[in-house]
Amino acid sequence: MTLPPHAAFATASAVPSRAELRDHLVRTGIAGDIATTRENNLDHYRSLALRDPHYMFGLTFSEEWTYADVLELMAKKAGVIADPAHRQGQDTIDPERTIDAVEAMGDRVAEALRPGGTRVIVATGHPTGLLTIHLALARFLEARGATLLSPAEDWSYVSGGLGRRRKIRYLDxxxxxxxxxxxxxxHDPAPMRAMLAEERPDLVIADHGWAGAAGEAGIETVGFADSNDPALFAGEAEGKIAVTVPLDDNVLPRYYRPLTTYLIDRIAQAL
Structure with missing residues (x-):
């Protein structure tokens, strides 16, 4: 009988081993052969090389970051296929790189928490997928004595060319x-910029423009990024982002549970 991808970890308290997590990431498409196409990845790498603001996530770069540079970086940091002649079809995220980055993130978060009274902002630009990780992290951090900040709540602005008004909203x-x-x-960095203008934290855990704007502002920032979102990896290479975890950022939310449990356990063990 074939079990559903999440069946091995039916309870939030079950901490997978590294090997178990690796298998789970591949089974669920969080890493391994991913849903994001090669064409989409390469298009976004070109866009970052051209400094399209939509793909820069609020970061500025001192290095040139040509298309070839971005592809080389993503092969190194995320495990996408390095061959520039591979232009369509399947692409990959290396699950070992994902787990390495999860462990590095856990260590950096623990380091930030150790002094006590740590002020943290948690944010996500991908509520259909990554929200579940951020909610669990927020609960854990609060239980460990961190202060979770909620600056600029209900701050609003007109976003994009369609004149849509959007606002910051907090859920737990x-x-x-x-x-x-x-x-x-x-992808927009503007909301995080508004938050930081009101209150600056010691640590930001985020993704997309929320993470990029925080890293650009010089705040200790760890985040998650898909293989088609190279900006945070470039930011990490330039020292503006502390850790970027490569993963598919929009699989079924329950599939992230073993990764979340592994990350929280790593933080707890490092404290």
Whole structure:
């Protein structure tokens, strides 16, 4: 009988071994052969090389970051296929690189928590996938004595060319962007900039433009990024982002549970 991808970890308390987590990441498509196409990855790498603001996540770069440079970086950091002649079809994220980055993230978060009274902002631009990780992290951090900040709540602005007004909304201390009736996907760094203008934390755990804007502002920042979102990896290479975890950022939310449990256990063990 073939078990569903999440069946081996039916309870949140079951901490997988590294080997078990690796197998789970591949089975669920969080890493290994991913849903993001090669064409989409390469298109976004070109866009970053051309300094398209939508793909820069609020970061600025001192290095040139040509298309070839970005592809080389993503092969090194995320495990996408390095061959530039591979232009269509399947692409990959190396699960070993994902787990290495999860462990590095756990160590950096623990380091930030050790002094006590750590002020943290948690935010996500991908509420349909990564929200579940951020919610669990927020609960854990609060239980370990961190202060979860919620600056600029209900701050709003007109986003994009369609004149849509969006605002910052918090769900259990995790910041997201809302258009009033729904939580929306965003690359935009503007909301995080508004938050930092009101209150600066010691640590930011985020993704997309939320992470990019925080890293650009010189705040200790760890984050998650898909293989088609190279900006945070470039930011990490230039020292603006502390750790970037490569993963598919929009699989079924329950599939992230073993990764989340592994990350939280890593933080707890490092404290």
């Amino acid at each position: 201390d995790v910041a997201m962007l809302s258009d009033g009736g729904t939580l929306v996907h965003t």
